[in-house]
Amino acid sequence: MITTALVGNPNVGKTTLFNALTGSNQYVGNWAGVTVEKKEGFLSDSIKIVDLPGIYAMDTFSNEEKISKKFIESEDVDLIINIVDASNLSRNLYLTTQLKQFNKPILLILNMCDVADKKGLRIDYKSLEDNLKVKVLPITATKSKGIDEVKKIILSEDFNFGIDNNNYSFSSEEKAYKFIDNIISKSVDSTNKVVSKSLTNTIDKVLLNPWLAYPMFLLVLFLMFKLTFSWIGQPLTDLLADTIDGPIKTFMEGILSISSPWFSSLIIEGIIAGVGSVISFIPLIFVLFFCISFLEDSGYMSRAAFIMDRFMRKIGLSGKAFIPFIVGFGCSVPAIMSSRTLESEKDRKMTALLAPLMSCNARLPVYATFAGAFFAGNDALVIISLYLLGIIMALIVGLIFKNTLFKKDEEPFIIELPEYKIPELKSISKLTWEKGKEFIKKAGTIIFAMSIIIWFLSHFSTIGYVEDVSYGFLANIGSIIAPIFAPLGFGQWQASVALLTGIVAKESVLATMGVIYGGDLTSILPQHFSTLSSYAFMVFVLLYTPCMAVIGAMKKEYGAKFALFSVTYQFVLAWIVSFLVFNIGGFVITLF
Template sequence: MREELQVGFVGNPNCGKTTLFNAYTGANLKVANWPGVTVEKKEGAFKYHDHKFKLVDLPGIYSLTSYTMEERLTREYILDSNVDVIVNVVDASSLERNLYLTLQLIELGKPIILALNMMDIVEERGMEIDLHRLPEMLGVPVIPVSARKKTGLDILMHTVSHHKDKGFDHNLEHHHANLSIKEIRHKHQHHNEYPVVYSDEIEDKIDEVSELLHSKYGNVNNLRWHAIKILELDQGILEKYPLKLTGVVDHSYESEIINQKYDFIEEIIEEVLVNKSKKSEATDRIDGILTHRYLGLPIFLGIMALIFLLTFQIGDFLKGGFEVALDAFSVTTLNFLVKINASDFVTSLIVDGIIAGVGGILTFLPNIFILFLALAYLEDSGYMARVAYVMDGIMGKLGLSGRAFIPMLLGFGCTVPAIMASRSLENMQDRRKTILVTPFMSCSARLPIYVLFSEMFFEDMAVVAAFSMYLIGIVVAIIVAYVMKDRKELNAGNTLLIELPEYKSPNVRTILIYAWEKVKEYLTKAGTTIFAASVVIWFVLNFGPSGMVSDMSQSFGAIIGKAIAPVLAPAGLGLWQIVVALISGVAAKEVVVSSFSVLFEINNITSPDGMTSLMGILGQYGFGALNAYSLMVFSLLYIPCVATIGVIQREMRSIKWTVFTVVFQLGVALLMSTLIYQIGSLFL
């Protein structure tokens, strides 16, 4: 036995694979990108009894067909590396969806163990899995585990250590009620040899291609798998093993092979999954409404509108306590600084710069928490997958896969992971267009801007005004994708293939953990990026060519703002203070609000008194509701934050494309806000 066993963890996204990996490795792991690409892999050391393991957490994939970067890299790793055992982590609550990848892995002929994760969810749904019948049909060990509860971990590694030299079990037990031995015309009894057996036509083709491969290249590892891939006209395999296929393979058999795999999956599900039918019927009834051809999109928009109503109503109720606490903290700090005879410089920096800037952002914490709580609820219930399905038709008309809407959905939370999620797209052209339009989705960082200005200028219609930003973001993204598409891409078959999971009651703990993680990110940003930006803004506004100034209009900030203000004047944003606030928002969009607090010297800008003061000051410059709406639209569409710009550069590996993206989005923002202001001025 080798001194160290190499174990690859493979599974669908969100199957609990990484949680299981972390349960073994703990802190003994390292994260690195694959050579030359931005897809991450994790490696960790683990010891079980006398065995040493090197665990590798591979990117989440749905298949081994090398369309996406993750699929390609995972396949190359499994084929070319010295992996001893593959642990296929499967979400037991979505067994039907996960088994397609399982069947592909089994066909590789390498030692594989099925780790059935999330068995607790199966029990919650009143279903059971026959753990004796499943390994009989698949020919591989099946181990129930719980990554979250850390159960079954020892038995899984025990199985790994004893299974490293085995492929699948040839003692397969299949039932084929409609297929007698006499009806099988194929020369081999493959039902006794392989878990997945195809039609006689395809099996004959597999034998022919296998013979061609063997005669030209000798003993090819995983001969059957390579033959199947050649039947699918897989470009990667054809380049590695070029063959003359004239008279043998006259077309791609990929669709037939996929369909027959799913036929076998249906057979497995019928035999091993008990009490599934009732749950499936309920899911089908709900989907009949939520994914309806005409009702699906309006229902989605209605749900998002309800989320924003809750975000405002509940968030604003809780925000009052934060405002009182901030005001008390500001007064206490000011009194303390006066008491210790702190200089005016230090007092102004701390009270007017740091507390006013960072504190003003923290008051929006309840709104942010409610928003992420609602989004986590939708995700955990299984609804978000339906949204991508509903949008598939629209995305197809734009020359994009419905899969492209998944990163766009993530953009409602944060643009950085949304841009990274574009890796799941099949080609660079799709990735480039998706990355270009995803920042138009309104991320949570923009929410404080909407809340502040919609409540100041639109009162009872504040929810409508804020929600319209999300609609405008979607519409602009769709228009841009349509304008930039290649006409050949129209209806070019970029269809989304997605297995819709059954609905489930969201797990309260999972939702709270997700929301808390987002709150921690928000607090971290407030303590770092926003803190630094607030300090920088204070310095820029309190120092000028002559040194420290008492009049901000003589500061460096005013000089910069006044130089750029004429460009934004047609959009109703010609005040130098607004220009400075928008520039500061490039650090983080929340900083726009904190900058207004510093610029207009209002300590608690989100309180009723603070908003009244700001509204009065802006009113003196003729800044009204139309200007405010134009500002919200500009904040929605203009240059993404520094973190997003950085991840665009990493994903695209092109400074030229990154610069183009920034300039393009700035141009779109200026165009849209100008149109809104100029057209609105004709009627108001």
């Protein structure tokens, strides 16, 4: 078996090349820190490609650098594929000089040659090859240019590029860059280099302006949510919900008309009402993921991290920690796992504790249903307020942690701002599907199973099957825990058991209500909640104990005690904030 190690700086197209070589479905993003740990794929039965974390150097300061250096040193690596940004050779070749110290064959891939051309850089690839004494191959990965040549070289299994035994160990970083600049001066003609303002610089003049950056950030969020909840996502969701609650339900009622009452109830009130209340939000979820994928691929997400650095510093974290927070808008599990990319133990643990406060996609159906029932016409603004509240609470809790649990020095913030680009439809569609299919998978497994369990507990008691759910086991369980939530404005047993099942999966909150209440929740919920208590309920769903998958990820990464602390503090936080929202809101309403 031939092992090749794929190494490079963040944002040079390394994972894109890995996908092209292996045909795998690895995640591709446009900001630093996407590749958390090495990934493996196969170009052929005998050639393994190992995608190592994106790094700038082999100095072993960060987890990524330690993983990469240890792998190349300890594993039997036959070929190092070093992918670099052709438009920024000075920065990228510093890692190349360090890789040469391992005395292994190196294939130097110059990616983004189209960007270099637009900048007026003319690279003499043969001269660069001779001066660096490595095999050089130009490509443009996003357009699949040069990929076949890369495959051909690797598949030949002939890596006699020559191993340069000259000493590339420099006494200082300054001397290393002096060596690199000398090579670039011989191999790159920059006389035609474009010195006028690039499109990226022009856009950043607005998006990163000290006065405009934050309003623009909020505007981007607002447009994303309007697309999701007003213009595209919500209308499609309403159409699917009407189809499930109308023709599909009517059709199944006709088929089951001759079956026993309990079986008909299981299918109609259990599975269709429970699973249907969740899967009707598939269009909404996909539109939101499409928007997020667009922002990732365009290069804006790293700007968001840069913009938030100022606020993150207030809680003792760098802007880089905002990246797991952004990931957390999709799912808290990868957000916790991506906290590994942070340099210090303090940053990793603190980020893992705060990331679940970001509103994941599983909570979205709950918000959409309640906002549609109580805040029609303003539902997008209400949902934006919840997302922003999650960020604000993370900052407040982080500030408390900074001065209590994590009293350590702050880490420096280094993040690369990639060139803006127009995302390719194929790329963002693939990203959207990879994220969205997990929602579908969960609806078909966990939510399906939970709907059956919830129906059984609702419609059975010690005397057997009961039509009235208020006499079932679930009502008894809910009645016991309901007093805990009474001060928050939703002390009904139905809301209590919905929150309880939400610990299994947040989508279960809505699925449980679908089974218990039945029918159209938009019209039924106002009979059980007031406008104020509905918002307090959404706040509680936003902040309370994460689902079992998140708890498991927390335990795996940082231990059982750490996971238990996360579960406890989030429940207490959710209770306090919801209590304040309901009671202060009620006091304000009485004044007006």
